[in-house]
Amino acid sequence: MASGWLLFAPLISALACLVWLRRKHDLAMFLSVGTCAISFAIAVALFVGAIPVPQPWNWISITGGVANLTVPIGWYVDNTTKMMLLVVTGVGLLVHIFSIGYMAHDEGRGRFFGELSLFMFSMLGIVVANNFVMMFIFWELVGVSSYLLIGFWFQKPAAAEAANKAFLCNRVGDFGFLMGILMYWSITGTVMFQLNAASASTLATQTSATLTTLGVLLFCGCVGKSAMVPLHVWLPDAMEGPTPVSALIHAATMVAAGVYMLVRIFPPVLSASVGAQEVIATVGGFTALFAALIATQQNDIKRILAYSTLSQLGYMVMAVGIAAPGAAMFHLTTHAFFKALLFLAAGSVIHALHEEQDIWNMGGLWKKIPITFATFALGTLALTGFPGFAGFFSKDEIILAAYEKFPCLYAIGLITAALTAFYMFRLVFVAFFGPARTEKAEHPHESPAVMTAPLVLLAILSVIGGWSILGIHSYIAGGHAAEGHQPGHSLTLGLSILAFAVGSLSAYFLYFNKKSDPIRISLFANKFYIDEIYLNGPVKFQQAIARILAWVDNWIVGGCLVRGTAFVSNLTGEALRLFQTGSLQAYAFLFSFGTILILYFTLLR
């Protein structure tokens, strides 16, 4: 039962903080960080195999009828799970610690830490889930905590809008995900990931169209949560939330849940359907390139990182699509390290400059906030795939996997790698080098140790995360660690180093020591006008339908039918009233006349 505290601890903290400790900030902070540490300790214990997993427990169980449904709350733990637990709790703990410094002066700290704990609870639930419904439960809870945290500064209209947008995009994705779950259940008769022999053969004998539909529907969940095109629009806006939140939720863990889900369902569902794999790979590859192009023209430090996250998530999803889930998990892990690092470092920059986020208002920061700069630079090198750093290994793994199956995606992978190097170094050169462009940038102050310590730890991980000595990759991939000797290995190695060089050097020549942006590509700067298209397309359309139907309801259904009936009844009443003269004698006359008529008809005919 000890391992159950992995989930209970954050839940208790969340409830306590949100119900009782909203005003007692320090206690809430202490509780939240403490429970996170407990979760981390349990994750470590699970990793080394010191404690068993808890017994499953039936949440809903309806059996013995035509539509049987049993939903247990139980754990499914394999190497992928353990690694993911370590990443989530480890990065989570560092972000919690960082938040102590970052949120030190905010009035709503108690609420913040409560919501953060709620997030940890739900995220860990996703990771350990052993069936679709349990995953969906925590999936939705993660969505809520993300909604709450994005909208943490709810007085800002932008933050409130962003929170709504995030929730709704996720809802659209979940719409497909839930249908996929229902379909999976109707085929196999269970919602468990682990199928028994009978269900597995039922699944395997489905037509390929059915399997593709199933795979794509389930993938919808990932599209929403991991912000793939076309539902990517919420992630950049989600940067309205506090920066530690962006680091933890919108870079390292939650958005990776979509990828984790795909890896989880890969053996029973996706591996059976080439069609679904193709869709997934295409969407992933397209997102990687698309987001990288947008990132080259953004000016907000957090938005650049957000688009970079999108692009890297695209890589991971693409990896699943080309049947390399091990590579996807590997990249997920290293990405969690360096992207959390980059966001936290960006948070440190923003903190140092008193909420300044535009990189063109920065400049020359490298010697004024050296620790932040050093860690940020290491993170950049890791992300852009500088040889020997974490991102180098994991990204190569994915590009290499595409080499044989999808030459087109192979090319996209390399181009995106070059673009990644370009936009990241653009960010570094503009923000940290050159002259200080504003008053604020002249006098930054380095963040306190409680903020820099997590940065340093993450920086170390970002550097060494990919080294085979640590064995992260072989641990996740299990027996498939031999992928390194595939054909095209050395070619890929050379090309990706070339991509890094091209990207970073062009960024150096274009952006080093510049006062303003030498390139203006409005298509990229405006994110391909996707937001505008959505606003004028589906959103307007839906609103128009709503307005028309409301009018119909009010005037046709409510007006003509309901009030119409009432009006006709009234009219009939008015007409009949003419007969009621009020004169007794007239009544008497009519009465006797009627009687005579009746007598006439009954007696004389």
Next chain:
Amino acid sequence: MEITLNHYLAVSGLLFTLGLMGVILRRDLLVIYMSLEMMLNAANLTLVAFSRFNQHLDGQIMVFFTITVAAAEVAVGLALIVALYRVRQTTKVGDLTTLKF
């Protein structure tokens, strides 16, 4: 000429029709009231006639009831008419339209 049941019934029918005409056509409450009594008596006449010709007393008992009720009715009705006259200074039905919608 022997007087048969039909003669009685004819007289009673005439009386009833006269009364009904009075109720429908006259404009004065008092006269309407008297016409109403006439209709009642027409009915009484029928009952007595039937009773006489059928050699059965039920009809006559019925008439006693009718007369009693009519007496009570007259007491209430006349009292009402008098009260109405005191308030409105009229017993013409054309003037009494307060309840008309």
Next chain:
Amino acid sequence: MLLIPLVGIGLILLKSPPKIVAIAAALLNFTFSLVALMQFNSQIAGVQLGLNIPWVHLPGLPEIRFHIGLDGINLPLLLLTTTVTLAAVSVVPNDIKRPREFFSYLLFMSLGAIGAFVSFDLFFLYIFHEFALIPTFLLIGIWGTQNRQFASMQLTLYLTLGSLVLLAGVLALVLALPVQLRSFDLLVLQRHLSQMPLNDFSQQTIVGFLLVGFGTLVSLFPLHSWAAPGYAAAPPSVAMMHAGVLKKFGLYGLIRIAVPLLPQGFDAWLPILLVCLLGNILYIGFVTLAQKELQTMLGFSSVMHMGYLFLGIAATNETSLSGVILLMVAHGLSAALLFGLAGEIQQRTGENRFAELGGLAKRAPFLATAFVIASMASIGLPGLANFPGELLIFFGGWHRFGLGIMALVLWGVVLGAVYQLRAVRKVFFGDLPARFESITDVTGTAQRGPYVLLIAALLFLGFFPSILLQVITPAVKLLLN
């Protein structure tokens, strides 16, 4: 249980402090329903803890018996009724005009609802529901806001006509049987009809009547026009009682009468019912999206959610029907919570238009938290009771109807999120208008109590739905066989 509200009404009329007596009566009933849950033996699927005594015998009609009891279907609804009654009575402001009448009527509603749910005799089932409707009209007509005359008039006409059609259906059902088998008792009827079902024509005709009758009471599209204006005009506690409890009576009736007694007739109406319930979910969903006032929006949203419940009934398997009962309870709690909170907002700001509200979370954090939780419950978020209910309905519905229809139904879930979050955003987030600078939060145990009670119930059932499901599912299975 039925006596307590009556005693309460008596005491109130005898000039004791009305609110305290009303709360005490509601609390006592709540305790009793919890005791009933404890004593209820989930191993026995049938009716228990009941009473069955003869009442009157009219010539030409079968004997009418006063037959009440609990089984797995009405026990959850009884709990719902007592919980919502307690909350509804407690949220009434202290300065309400003519408190004596107000509280008497509220308790009367509660009495009617409890009676209707526990009766196993068609006559009492009907009469108790009518009992509950009469005070509703008075409460809306006298204590309502806005255009209360029109709203209560419309509601009255709709609901009385609906129950008239319903009465016709019930009588037709009883009279369709051969004379010696006629009975008003549901269990007896079920026994007879399972042995020799009625012919298809009479089944279809009777279900038609029942569907229109009950459908009107539950605001099935296109018989929904009374609901939104009615709820918008009603005082909060009345909206809580009606949307939370009374409205469920129609669904309860369908489950009790149409589904088990007339299965073939019900199947024949299925296509039409499906169109109607999709109308509830999608058409009303869009209509809700366009509403500009909080209460009206909540009214439409409550109409929309009826679509899911109808879907569960239409699917007619034990998974979906268990889901229906669970969601009836959950929706009752969450709708009551939302209407109660909307009432607090209106009372504090004197405003219910989205365009004029905003930023209230800053001044009223408790109100905001409770409203967010209620909204999350309403859009079916895990951890709150609505989620397992909806989930079971979706699973059951998918089993019966497959991908096409379920895709349309599930789009409703997205629509629900859109309008509910928009409401949260407009009312609580963003800038606080200057004139609301001085509004106060909901403070103190007495004021917060009812909301905390409802939230706790929602959370509890969300985490442990099996508490109710273990009671519901056997009863539903019994019903379907």
